[in-house]
Amino acid sequence: AQSVSQHNHHVILSEAASLELGCNYSYGGTVNLFWYVQYPGQHLQLLLKYFSGDPLVKGIKGFEAEFIKSKFSFNLRKPSVQWSDTAEYFCAVTDSWGKLQFGAGTQVVVTP
């Protein structure tokens, strides 16, 4: 069975700092990769996704992620965070059947 591992459960950083959240998955076949974000009190929203092609994908709100196949990783980055980026971030993977497997999530707190 596939699994998804997010490296940090909690991250606290100051505004303008750079953010990188690690995500590794275990699955040998073709995968589709996602990062979702959940702002306090809001819906789960899609930040970005990777299906194929350029392994560096850009999403909304200045986020990007890099797929490194050899490392089974899909790390999320943002060069300069804002207070409004405070949220919980989830990495997720689907196999060819479309079942989503989520990581445990990383709570990110950005201090002013």
Next chain:
Amino acid sequence: DGGITQSPKYLFRKEGQNVTLSCEQNLNHDAMYWYRQDPGQGLRLIYYSQIVNDFQKGDIAEGYSVSREKKESFPLTVTSAQKNPTAFYLCASRGTGDREQYFGPGTRLTVT
């Protein structure tokens, strides 16, 4: 507007009672999913349905039941057999050939 609706937003029940959570979509999607979200555990798949009148157990189906009598609707019943039902429940749907799932706003169930 197309989308997924879940009602109610908050639900309170006494222990020992069954409760049914609603999920409706007007996206004409064939596949629908139920997830449970608990702090520090991400989202876990409860049940999914690829087509009307068919559904399969996910990773944590015990204590839950579903039906899929209509394409638009995929209600989830949390039975009294579910040992720890208090959680945030998310419904999602996916179109045939689409690799992305779309999420509803969720229902927060509290059982006391």
